[in-house]
Amino acid sequence: MESQGVAVEELAVVNPFVMAQKQCDDCSSILNVDPGIREIIREPMQEIHVSIPVRMDDGSIKVFKGFRVIHNTALGPAKGGIRFHPDETADTVRALAAWMTWKCSLMELPLGGGKGGVICNPKEMSPGELERLSRGYVERVWHVIGPDKDIPAPDVYTNPQVMAWMMDEFSKIAGKNQFGVITGKPLRIGGSFGRHDATARGGLYVLREAARHCRLNLRGATLAIQGFGNAGSYVGSLARELFGCCIVAVSDSKGAAYNSMGLDPLLLNEHKRVTGSVVDYPGTEYITQEELLELDVDVLCPCSLENVITVENAARIKATIVAEFANGPTTPEADSILYEKGVHLLPDFLCNAGGVTVSYFEMVQNFNMFYWEEKEVYERLDKKMTAAYDSVLDISREYKLNMRRAAYIVAVRRVAEAMQLRGWV
Numbered sequence: 001m002e003s004q005g006v007a008v009e010e011l012a013v014v015n016p017f018v019m020a021q022k023q024c025d026d027c028s029s030i031l032n033v034d035p036g037i038r039e040i041i042r043e044p045m046q047e048i049h050v051s052i053p054v055r056m057d058d059g060s061i062k063v064f065k066g067f068r069v070i071h072n073t074a075l076g077p078a079k080g081g082i083r084f085h086p087d088e089t090a091d092t093v094r095a096l097a098a099w100m101t102w103k104c105s106l107m108e109l110p111l112g113g114g115k116g117g118v119i120c121n122p123k124e125m126s127p128g129e130l131e132r133l134s135r136g137y138v139e140r141v142w143h144v145i146g147p148d149k150d151i152p153a154p155d156v157y158t159n160p161q162v163m164a165w166m167m168d169e170f171s172k173i174a175g176k177n178q179f180g181v182i183t184g185k186p187l188r189i190g191g192s193f194g195r196h197d198a199t200a201r202g203g204l205y206v207l208r209e210a211a212r213h214c215r216l217n218l219r220g221a222t223l224a225i226q227g228f229g230n231a232g233s234y235v236g237s238l239a240r241e242l243f244g245c246c247i248v249a250v251s252d253s254k255g256a257a258y259n260s261m262g263l264d265p266l267l268l269n270e271h272k273r274v275t276g277s278v279v280d281y282p283g284t285e286y287i288t289q290e291e292l293l294e295l296d297v298d299v300l301c302p303c304s305l306e307n308v309i310t311v312e313n314a315a316r317i318k319a320t321i322v323a324e325f326a327n328g329p330t331t332p333e334a335d336s337i338l339y340e341k342g343v344h345l346l347p348d349f350l351c352n353a354g355g356v357t358v359s360y361f362e363m364v365q366n367f368n369m370f371y372w373e374e375k376e377v378y379e380r381l382d383k384k385m386t387a388a389y390d391s392v393l394d395i396s397r398e399y400k401l402n403m404r405r406a407a408y409i410v411a412v413r414r415v416a417e418a419m420q421l422r423g424w425v
């Protein structure tokens with residue numbers, strides 16, 4: 001597999017796709033799956049690479065590179081977000097598409113896995129440029145997406161407004177309203193209650209179960225949040241609201257703010273909105289992101305990007321529970337170190353599955369043209385997250401495996417069964 005022109009060996013620790021394949025191989029061996037299945041699930045089923053010309057505000061044309069990867073559709077149409085990021089790579093999108101397959105399977109959603117990405121820096125683009133890029137992306141990929149084919153959603157640096165433009169563009173091409181083509185839309189145009197904070201809320205339901213398992217009282221438990229963005233800021237405010245946790249440190253790309261007595265996530269959010277960073281929030285001490293990860297806290301929540309807990313720092317992680325709200329924050333080597341240390345890890349495709357779960361609820365509401373109340377969304381989400389955690393914990397005990405491997409076993413088994421029933425192998 002081509003890996004952005006760099007030898008795979010050089011990237012073995014950090015290339016997310018190499019990491020995803022390694023996790024897959026590992027699970028295939030434990031499960032002793034059919035060799036055909038093993039080969040199929042290592043690679044995406046389909047991917048397209050596009051160039052998107054966008055008229056910039058100064059009149060010039062800039063061409064952006066984009067991708068859409070469909071990893072597996074054995075369980076249903078592909079599902080997964082679209083990221084707008086300057087460091088996006090095809091391999092990252094491939095890995096993320098695979099993780100979506102396992103995420104949807106683990107949550108028992110009738111969906112497969114996909115992911116999209118565009119190499120761009122939305123922080124440096126005007127709203128008009130972003131709208132033209134979003135519409136341009138759909139113009140290039142409309143033939144592979146669709147309500148019964150592949151349904152995108154928000155991810156890193158994309159939001160409900162971007163989803164609204166994309167849905168509108170797809171509807172124009174289709175010649176009819178197509179709310180079901182995308183999820184994470186604004187409420188007024190087919191969005192679901194509870195989608196905006198679903199990733200955080202879903203992960204916190206899992207954390208509640210994990211804390212019960214570890215006999216950790218969440219009231220007053222200390223939490224460090226790495227990455228105070230979309231998911232991270234909701235993790236902070238909801239962990240306090242739902243369980244009375246004490247948020248002692250949060251970070252963003254500029255550094256971290258720490259106060260052993262606790263921070264107010266809502267005020268911190270406001271400080272970040274005004275100053276652009278969590279750093280220098282009054283009454284806090286500046287620490288580095290690395291220092292935040294190694295704090296002596298009850299729960300560590302990686303909430304940003306890949307490769308945050310690695311072989312370099314895993315041995316120094318002191319948290320009782322690591323809750324992966326981000327996708328791919330822990331490398332496989334670091335996984336083993338954490339497991340040996342007795343850290344209870346909530347793997348990404350379990351812990352952050354609340355987003356896609358409410359996305360699925362949004363699809364169901366769109367198809368039925370009947371919308372649920374907030375309470376119904378939360379109750380259904382809680383049920384799904386709790387059931388998924390229980391199934392992973394059971395397997396981890398039965399096979400004496402770490403939680404990520406156990407989650408893979410649950411997820412891969414279901415996809416393998418679907419592939420076999422469909423006669424793919």
Ligand code: GLU
Nearest residue numbers: 080081153155355356359
């Ligand atoms: N981007 C989110 C994820 O990685 C949500 C995907 C979705 O809602 O389809 O799970």
